[in-house]
Amino acid sequence: MVHVLAAETAIDQQMASVSDTLIIAMIFAYAIAMFLFAIEAAYGRREALKGGGLVMAGAGATVGAGAGPGGGTDDIKVNLRTEEPEAKASRHVLGSVALGVTVVGFLLNVAQIATRGLAADRWPWGNMFEFVVAICMCSVAAFLFAAIRYKARYLGTFVLVPVLLLLGVAAKWLYSEAGPVVPALDSYWIAIHVSAAILATGAFMVSGSAAITYLVARRTEFKRAIGERVSGIAAKLPSAELLDRISHRFIVLGFPLWTFGVIAGAIWADEAWGRFWGWDPKEVWSFITWVVYAAYLHARATAGWRGNKATWIGLIGFACLLFNFFGVNYLFSGLHSYA
Structure with missing residues (x-):
């Protein structure tokens, strides 16, 4: 007191x-x-697109896994902005x-x-x-x-x-x-564990935004490929390939930070509550988020998933992150109810 x-x-x-x-x-x-x-x-x-021309998605194009909006691999022509790498x-x-x-x-x-x-x-x-x-x-x-x-x-x-x-x-x-x-928060671990979680979440926020923008750009490229007119904001987006790369790079940035945050949180939990893991809702959903992002990186590295498939995994991870942040705090009671 x-x-x-x-x-x-x-x-x-x-x-x-x-x-x-x-x-x-x-x-x-x-x-x-x-x-x-x-x-x-x-x-x-x-600016005008350089190196214009059409490439065959599904025939070696790297615009994403699947030319259609549903992620299929049909060979259709898709307009690609081939400027490297920022789409100018x-x-x-x-x-x-x-x-x-x-x-x-x-x-x-x-x-x-x-x-x-x-x-x-x-x-x-x-x-x-x-x-x-x-x-x-x-x-x-x-x-x-x-x-x-x-x-x-x-x-x-x-x-x-x-x-x-x-x-x-x-x-x-x-x-x-x-x-x-x-x-429970009056510890130097707050500067370690929480800081890592904050930095990782910032990276995942940009990744999630890029992923959502990717879906819009992918749909736009598909419409162009079948001859539909595209206007408004969607018409001015960069290539879906670029957005996919940006989303991936920020997950690559955020994942090790999130991993460190989860590990640091376990060590802090052992000091504060006498155990590394206690099935607290926040702990469970932090781990679920980690698993989904790990699956995303694994799928890209081993199965070569790009585009729609990888984007949806990344968005599932982002949804888990948001649920861990808001849903867990207000739907469940636990040792992290204050955080």
Whole structure:
């Protein structure tokens, strides 16, 4: 009791107020960026495709496992953007501004987390609200990396929509004032286990966004192949092959982090509760998520699965991740009910 009271009196209310203000500012910045990305996606021009021509999907094409929308392997002609490897998105001014505003939002996100930690004098991911905000920060960081490294600005809308939804849920329903953590989280392991989970989730968020975009692009290529007219945002997406690669690379990035997080969590559980594994719902679904992503990587490495088949496995893993995050916390009771 003395320890808890001491922690409560140590709260810097002024810093906590700054942190709360930054939440509104970063949501506003992300919303503007999402709006600008959406405009660029809908109206921005694309450069002419080089090395045009049609290739035979199912006859050595690497656009994905199956030319049809259902993942079959029929030999049909599919338009491929053969530019290497970024599909050459146009330098539309709105996209550049959107990227800049996203950077501003990201910096506000970092500042919000930092001021929250300083206000409470602890690691700032000790409850669901803080965890969501940290996940959004890592998701945006992963997107910015993809935008710079792979010229993947077209993922901006697909990433920022779930980020804004999560932040809205966090601000409306998950918010809690800066304060001490529950005793079980008062450990240096929170900086190890939870940080790994946050970083992995950020990578998986971008992978999931790229996978969903892949399905849209795959369907678009199929429509073009059968002579249907395609317009709107779908017409301006890059090749499905590129989106498949981006999704895969972020799973490759997130999987070892998730693996480390699961192992670190088991070690922490042994220290806190005297056992490595106790069939707690959060433990079970964390492991299920790990198994699905492991199956995804195994299928790509051994069976050579690409495109639709691999994408659906990755999306199942992403669904397990989201259920582990939201569903487990509110549908089951367990030792992780606070996290």
